[in-house]
Amino acid sequence: MTATVTRSFRRRIDYQLLRWQARLDGAWADRVIPLVAMLGLFVVLAGTALARARSFETGSELGTWVQGAWQITTSRPAESTITGRHLLEPQLAVGFYGVAQLTRLVAAIPLLLALQSAALAAGAGAIWRLARQVCTLRVGAALAAVVAYGVHPTLHTLNLADVHPEAFALPALLWGAYATYRGRWAWALPLFLLAVSMRSDLGLAVAAIGGGLVVGGRARGGRRLVVAGFAWTALAQLVVQPMIGGDGFVHQDAFARYGDDGPGILWGMVTAPWEVIGDLIAHENLEVLVALLAPVAFLSTLAPRRLLPFAPVLAIPFVADVPIAGPEGVGHLVAPLAGVFIALPFALENLGRRNIERVTVDRRILAALTLAALTFFVLDAPSSPYSEPWAWGGRDAADGVRLEIVERLDRDERVRAAPSLVGELAARDVIRAVPTGVAPTASELTSGVDVVVLDEEVVATWDLGEDEVAELVEELEAQGFEEVAAVEGIRVHRRRGT
Known part of the structure; x- marks a missing residue:
């Protein structure tokens, strides 16, 4: 009797879920749900970032970009007295010059923080579109991917780590990837230009997206992205940035143990491969790798053709003498984070069962993904409930x-x-x-x-x-x-x- 009642109850639940899924699979859902997700995520991200700034809990990184914006809008040389370098020297963030113009109208600190939060929130819409229109997932799977993005600890660390121009590049990479998979190159190219204008080494992320296209059967456009991405990063870091800094390869100190200049560094890596491997598998690097993949239950690894092209992008900071964890190093994780969430919808598609129009993913897999995402948010995110973000913003x-x-x-x-x-x-x-x-x-x-x-x-x-x-x-x-x-x-x- 008990078993019969249980089966009857499960059938009723399944029937109700199917009814709701049929309603949500309509065209209206693809218009409304991503907008609601982006708006809700923006409110959370902007609220926590502005509250932190109001309580004087920011760092000197914020001052670097506020001073840079003031210098740009007052026609002064963008020489930061905080870092002692030109604003463009570290990563050639020429796109920030456009953002700085907006500070003529609105106070710099709230504007930069709110714009950064809005950019990060916009990435949720791209993931929804990838899941629904490229991978043809049902609403439940698409929503699980969006939730995993919205609560990923690295996203919240980036949001609360003062101001990072590469944060503006994250949605550009995600939306650009979506546009390429849909064949909309007229939209993709400006997005990729925006991404690389915020950080020169993000050309490697564009190349990684191209690599995913190549192995996914779209070789022509993919090869062009690979060549263009590598060419931009090489030109920026080996030619343009040294002209600004005047000291040769600007990241030479980060690779000093391999060589004294660009060619010497490459030769040192080639002749000492075991040292490179040792740096790659260092304990702190594996911790970062787990921190990127564990919140999505490692599901992104089930789409290796989309994820593995991003491996070289992550390997570079792994072998460099730079911070890669916490607020100081989160800028290096923008490209790998984009790779994780570009691969996630494809991984869910691989795990699902294709019906006539959509791919259905087992609810237990989606539950595991959502549970992992929420668990790691609570454990690791700087805006976790354990940090009591609702109490931020007060002044003593x-x-x-x-x-x-x-x-x-x-x-x-x-x-x-x-x-x-x-x-x-x-x-x-x-x-x-x-x-x-x-x-x-x-x-x-x-x-x-x-x-x-x-x-x-x-x-x-x-x-x-x-x-x-x-x-x-x-x-x-x-x-x-x-x-x-x-x-x-x-x-x-x-x-x-x-």
Whole structure:
């Protein structure tokens, strides 16, 4: 009797699911659901990013791009005093010049953060279209892929890691891939140009998309993308960026253990393959690989023809001496993240059963994908419920002091401040960050600035005793700086006579 009731109940559930699936498989769903998904994701991403900025929890990376936008819109050379390099030298982010023009109309910090969140949210629409129109998946599978994208920890880390121009490239890569698979090259090419304009090595990501086309049976267009992507990255990094920086290959320090210049680095890799392999399989690299694939239950690996072309893109930061985890290294993961979600709909298609019009994927697979995505979001995302993001955005008395400092400092004053204040003070000719982690000397703090703002949150990272901090303050006075304010753990020191 019990078994009969159970079967009857399951049949009713299956019948209701089929009815809802039939309704959702209509054309209206393809118009409404992706728009709702993008809007909802934008609200979450923009809300958390703006709340973080309001609470002065940003870093100096935000200041780099805010100062760059101010320099661009005021016709100044885009030479960052925070990094000591031209804005275009690291990755030739020429596309940021267009974004910077918008800061003429809206305050830079909320605009850049909101635009970045909007760009990341737009990627959800591309994944929906890939799933529905290229892989012809049913609504349930497409929705599971979109949910996995929206809660992926790397996406949220990128959103909360201040401002990264490559974040604007992520949706361009996803929408560009969709356009190529649909044969809409008139849309794909501008999207790929936008992507590479935000980071020069993303030409390799474009080449990887081309490689997926080649192995997928669209060799002509794919080969052109491969050639164009590699050519752009080589031209940018070996010709254009050295012209801006004036020091040869701009990423030479990251590969210094292999050689002294571009050809030497390549030769060093060829002649020491075991060293390269050792770097590739280093423990921290495997952790990053798992962090990319585990939130999609490793399903993307079931579409190797779409995913493997992105392997060289990830291998380069793996063998380079650069951060690849956390806010500092998340920019290197934009292309691999795009690869994971380009491959995911194809993997679901491979796992499904094709009916007359659509591919049906087993509900247990979709449940496992959704559960994995939500679990890793809760465990690893910086906006996880464990971080209590609903409490972000508040301000305490110290934040009030920070706001007053921002309002009172003149724009022509040269300032060194805590990383959390750099963004707010960045619209000036000279802004530098107070170093964290290692205690600086008094001369390092005062070099080239008129005002030094010391924040107890930064001072605490120096691991100095109260007596040592007092000695540092005395040394600042000996350097010609007087303390003009000391409130809520924040000290302001101004050069005498300014």
